[in-house]
Amino acid sequence: MGEYVVLLLLMIDATVRVATPLLLAALAGLFAERSGVVDIGLEGKMLGAAFAAGAVAAVLGSPWLGLAAAVVVAIALSMVHAVACVSLNGNQVVSGMALNILMAGLAPTLAFAWFSEGGQTPLLGPGQRFAPIVLPMADVLAPVPVIGAIYGRISGHNVLVYMAALAVPVVAFVLYRTRFGLRLRAVGENPQAVDTAGISVAALRYRALLCTGVLCGLSGAYLSIAHGAAFVRDMTAGKGYLALAALIFGKWRPLPTLLACLLFAFTDALQARLQGAVLPVVGQVPVQAIQALPYVLTVLLLAGFVGRAMAPKAIGVPYVKER
């Protein structure tokens, strides 16, 4: 019994680590999509941010400057998307995909030109990345049963994990309790109404994509300077798309999106531990079957339990004022 409890606690740890970049990216997508702009370019923005963070942290030696650079780059990419989709009424999927392809090529090319380490940034030393933070009282509480164990799990993550955790209530508050949030939701559902009320649709969407950029920056920086210690080519490995799936799975709402990200991360942690393990009844399961588990589970859940996913009504449609 005790063994299983320990196992579960360790899995929770792994789940949190894997879920963090997904959650940040999914919340980033939430802003864009709630404002009516499809954002398939999360992957590219994360990759660009991961590269900027890795490069700046390596050169200047500070993870905070790396983080700042990541946010700046992600915002810049987000603004490219905004210009193409909001100002020029371009196709939103094409623009997002273009960003993905652009960054998949540009980031390793720049890394190659600047650091000549074959499309990677230099490995970061201990002071150049975000270290785990041990929360106060963690040592004191450790021997206390239950509370000590739980608090021990909460403590010891890096700063971006806590930022991600904090982002959920903050995003929920902004979305449901502020004037900006109300208008944001309205512009994704019925931009004509917002326009009629005398509020600029374009300005609102620009601001939404600004928020998207900030969160994508955090997500990318997590990969290269918090969890990892360098930018490596294609290091996002499809997390941007997975985040988008989590967002749809979570019906474009912050809390369900958090749960979706945790579920994806949990199945990922589970598959790492199930490999080579002998299960009751079935025996040893082939690696391929276990690695397909997260995807199989996703399909099953999407098909069976989620119910109808209601997308923002105006999503994907450029807003053109009637003349």
Added chain:
Amino acid sequence: MVTWRHGALAALVAAGLAFGAAETQAQNFVPAVVFDMGGKFDKSFNEAAHNGAQRFKKESGVDYREFEVTNETQREQALRNMARRGATIVIAMGFAQATPLQVVAKEFPNVKFTIIDAVVDLPNVQSVIFKEQEGSFLVGMLAAMTSKTGKIGFVGGMDIPLIRAFACGYRQGAKHVNAKIEVLENMTGTTPAAWNDPTKGGELARSQFDRGADVIYAAAGATGLGVLQAAKDLGKLSIGVDSNQNHLHPGSVLTSMIKRVDVAVYEAFKTAKDGTWKPGMKNLGLAEQGVGWALDEHNRKLVSADAEKKVEAAGADIKSGKIKVVDYRAANTCPAN
């Protein structure tokens, strides 16, 4: 005055001729290498090839052509382009190039091809493979002797027989020292992307450390960098692969299983240049110094004199045939499971 002029002219012509001769020779011999996914600076398999090619360039003064495959569909194209543009010898890095090489080598019967890590049976192809199980056996022994928890780990890249051979040799070595040792084993994925995912590698390593392992062997290309990083972050030990990775995190990388891909590449270029290159299969093990384990100033303190002696003795026994290390690829099973 006239004589001086003649002399100068003669010298100029001679210099010109010599220059021309050097140029034609350089034109005649064009070595090329096609790296696989992971890239030539993966600090592992491909980088070893890069080092071997660089050594050849430095010693012979002949530059080589290179291409880094970034996409699975590029392999055949890259090999064909190298051959078509007049390469004398093309080195194909990695098992994944075996299939495209089958096609391309037939199209260019006069071009020499050397493939590393796979066997292609054609009259103009030299196949170099390694007895990874032997080197892995030795680092497995070292891991088992160093482990305090009695649990050690293995993180592989893509799940293919080659990587299973690494894992199997490692298990055999560990069990040779401690029959009761527990070996945790994870593969990163089943597609070539598994060579390039350090985030996942780090996560798998953490999961093994969580379960009690204190030494992890990474045979996963650039994914292994994440494993080494996780070991460093958690104050545990890791074992590098292919190139000597001890210097990446001094004091945390216990040792590296070295595959002398650099020597294989260097030898292929050199023999092709002096005309002694031969097609066929080369299977390099401990006896041929094709594999081994790294001991240098970065890991000196981690390896006890006793452990070093035992590993060296086992190495000698493997060479003499007293210890037989089973190759997973022979029957696709591992006796130490």
